[in-house]
Amino acid sequence: MASIFEIALGEDFQRLHPMMQKRFGVDVEAGYACVGTGVFSEVRRGAWWTVLFLRFGAFRNILFPDQGDTIPFTVENYPYVDGFARPTVTFVRTLDVPSVKGGRAKKRRFDATMVHSKDRGAIVDYLGTHQHLATDLVLDVLDDGSLHLQTTGQRFYEGAVAFNFPAIGTGTADLYERYDDARGVYTIQMQVRNPYFGFLFGYKGEFTCEFPAIVGDAVPVHLKPVHEEIRE
Template sequence: MTSIFQRALGADFDRLHPQIRRRFSVGLDSGETCTGRGVMERVWHGRPFVRPFLALGGSRNILLPRAGENIPFTIENAPYRDAYGRETVTFVRTFAFPGRPRRFDATMVFSHERGCVVDYLGTHQHLATDLHFTADRTGALVIRSGEHRFREGPVDARVPALVAGDAVVRESYDDAARCFRIEVRVTNRRFGPLFGYRGSFTADYTTGHPPRAGLRPVREEARA
């Protein structure tokens, strides 16, 4: 058995930097949990009109409604089996903004139906996004978002590209600095840049620990 990320990458997994391979081997088979701690050099927003939408998403830990520089953060990647029997890995990012920390929550599964990793965003998994993984020539991991779907009760709707955010994530390992580097950029095809962040972190691994209390979503969605 391999991690959900190995399944998504296929042969590309072996092209990743060894430290990136270890981080994305986290899963039920490895039994490892990865906790990253570092600093976001910059958390940014696009034009002022996007801020109300970021605030709305922030109420369910989907988006980041604040911006800033040199913000301490943690990222917690813990594997578990969800209520529907799927191997799931948390991607919970906590940003220690002055006064009030903010969380950006995601849980990921591999969907055989869709042939990719599906990223459920927020505390209630209202938004499901297809993620496509590749390794670049330097051994960094590049993740690009695909189709977005909104789920709430009987509602099951594709989010139109006009209002959706296209995300590109690049995670690499800096051998000289002995740390991971990450950059996230979310844009809209019509309105331009929406938000993003850039920073670095180190990682610790533990074995045999279930996700801590409060890390799993409040509600789990069966539909991929």
């Protein structure tokens, strides 16, 4: 069975660099996961007024207000079948953010789980521990075999509440990921911007990957969302 990214990209999947195909080919039937370890050379936030917004996002592992340089991180992509029988892939990034007072580093997480929606004709990216936020991904394979992902059409789901975010309340994420043959590393760069308020959050860095074998959908429990959302 093709991975959710291969389904979404169709023939363009073959234009990805082979190591990018490996990374985004994670699927239960493929029998492996992708675990990356690296360093963000910088993590940045927007103006002072973004701090409250980012702190709110930290409660559900969506965003956080910390910033800094040379921040170690991991990214864990495990495939499984969710409670609604949808092939799913985790995208959990964990950062070891240094303490500003010289104490122990604190861990910050971005949690995301992704499925391919036939109805929407796109990958749906559920953000956070409870999948309250959902957004479609627009994918584009660039000439050098790298991948550009852009979020669009953000929705909120909580119990009986469901609505589309107006433009003023959204943050569009643009993520670029490529494989550097010369150095044998993946590079990543991401920015979240609002059409009215500009830059909100971003990071860039590099990492290497291991591809551990898995049997079935044996995904570490701590990577799964607390709540699964059927609405796409």
